Amino acid sequence: MTTPTISNYLSEHRESHLNELKELLSIPSVSALPMHNQDTIRAAEWMAASLRKLGMENVTLYPTNGQPVVYGEWLKATDKPTVLIYGHYDVQPVDPLNLWDSAPFEPEIRDERIFARGASDDKGQTFMHIKALEAILESTGSLPFNFKFCIEGEEEIGSPNLPRFVSENKDLLAADVIVISDTSMMEEDKPTICYGLRGMCGFQLDVKGPKRDLHSGLYGGAIANPIHAVVELLQSFRNADGVITVEGFYDKVAVLSEEEKQAFKALDFNENAIKDEVGVSEFFGEKGYSFYERVWVRPTLEVNGVYGGFQGDGIKTVLPSEAHAKITCRLVPDQDPDEILELLQNHVAKNAPPGVEVSVSLFDKGAPFVTPFDHPAIQAASRAYEKVWEVPTAFTRGGGSLPIVSTLDEELQAPIVLMGFGLPSDNVHAPNENFKLKNFDKGLLTLCTYWDELSAVMNVK
Structure with missing residues (x-):
């Protein structure tokens, strides 16, 4: 799917795409603070406008007891499967403000990274899905699947209202595969698929x-x-x-299987690099468990x-x-x-x-979530990463939480593919949150490639 035409489109529109992303990142949509309620609604409206510009139909802001859910669909791929893309437009509070090197809602590009609250979690990564589909549509005139978007505004406070929305709108959200980009790669130039979350x-x-x-x-x-x-x-x-x-x-x-233990051991774990990254002299935690076991499965x-x-x-x-x-x-x-x-x-x-x-x-x-990492939809994602990054894909569990994932799994009964493009150095939830532009660029290419790889296995639900 990443034909020269699509790649050229992304290159030619890179500056305008980054300017659009800056607009989105400028909105202080902090869901945890009532003083930002109107800002959060403004971010929802921005997302809705972006979906309409893309060509999505039936774009709607569905009200909840909290912030609205943004929905849009493109169902013109007759007799083709449907992909649901989930993301969120709300962000974490910015405290402590004095530790930011630039204003958290005045996006700034330096050192080949874009700095702003939400740059990586999750405005930047959700935005990439919109722009990847835009590149395909503008380059080919069509999309390989039917697509739906479900973008919420309360993920950072635990998605209190989304489970009910999903339960009451199963037909609206029904899909054959669910794709989420709200996780990170293990390290730079090491593409990673997360198959489980705490x-x-x-x-x-x-x-x-x-x-x-x-x-x-x-x-x-x-x-x-x-x-x-x-x-x-x-x-x-x-x-x-x-x-x-x-x-x-x-x-x-649940007891970790011996197979997973060996898989964790096989990962290239650079203990000193992690210590240097976070600024500690030694690790802490339950005795008898490795670093990855402590942060993924304990x-x-x-x-x-x-x-x-x-x-x-x-x-x-x-x-x-x-x-x-x-x-x-x-x-x-x-x-x-x-x-x-x-x-x-x-x-x-x-x-x-x-x-x-x-x-x-x-x-x-x-609730925690785990899916078999040998599922065809996940393996297709692995191939897409490897084609763009030209290195093997790592399969990991994630230490963080996406509260809605277990609900989507239970209610929609579709495989969930977590394709993250962030990095541990993105300072997610911390001052100076950022998103590496290299990952933004390669992530867009990976998403476009994924739809091509997925087309060969979408008959497997």
Whole structure:
């Protein structure tokens, strides 16, 4: 499918495509912050306009109890299978802002990377699908399959409303293959297909002590300090080796097969490169498990934020009235998010320190997902990568979570192909998020090649 005509089209329109991407990245569509609700809707409208420009029909913003779902379809390939492309237009918050080298919503290209929040996760990668189909349509006048787009605006808060939308619109979204680009390659010039993702559940600890902040000289030592209580609770979740001490937490963890263990060992693992990339002197985690096993097939419990008391410059001798902690768990087959959340609540109730009131607020959740990596649709993706990058494709599991993937798998009963083009150095969810332009260019060619490779196996559902 990547004929010279298509390749030339992408080259000739590269600058205009990057300018369009900059427009999209300029929209601060932070779904976690209500102050950006209108911006998130603006991003949805931008996506809808882009689909219409591409030639998609029945482009609609479907309302939900949160942000709208953008849908569009091109169903002119008579008697051909249908591909559903999923992506999301919302982004993570930008804090801490002072660590950004350029404004997060003023896209800037430097060092052959485009820097902005959402550049890699997931505006840039979703945008690539639109431009790949544009190149094919403009070069050939048609598309090899029927295509549908489902682009949501709440992925970064756990897709709370999309499962219901999918369940209520199975016919609308019905497809033979689902393709998602929201993952990363293992490293530069090492194309990677992710065939499994960890699930997730999140919660917040809220600890209430005295009815108001107190003078620590007048009351300290006699009144329970909520920050101390939070620290004590957090300490109770794990031991010194990173093993989670919540009763029953590991009961349903699926055992990794020997075949997968050997496949992980066969990967070219550069321990020092990873340490240098993230800036640590040594790894940490459960003993007896490799780095990849820890981040791909073992569950976690991580503290994402702790706050309470005086946060300004200098010191204020205050005994705070309350304190809080935000925690997320990455889950693996066959852990159920609801069961894990119940175990966590039981643990908090059992370990709550005296003198304070402790409550738990539940947040986003999603089930883990694994698909056979020898499926024809996935192998076709592998061939597409190898034709463009000219190196073998690695098959991995992902440590992150796409909460909707398990829902799409269950509700639509179609193989899901995760074709990611990001890199570990993209700073996803962190300051200075970026997307390497080399991966943008080669990713577009890979997607165009994939539709060609897929055409030979699409009769296999």
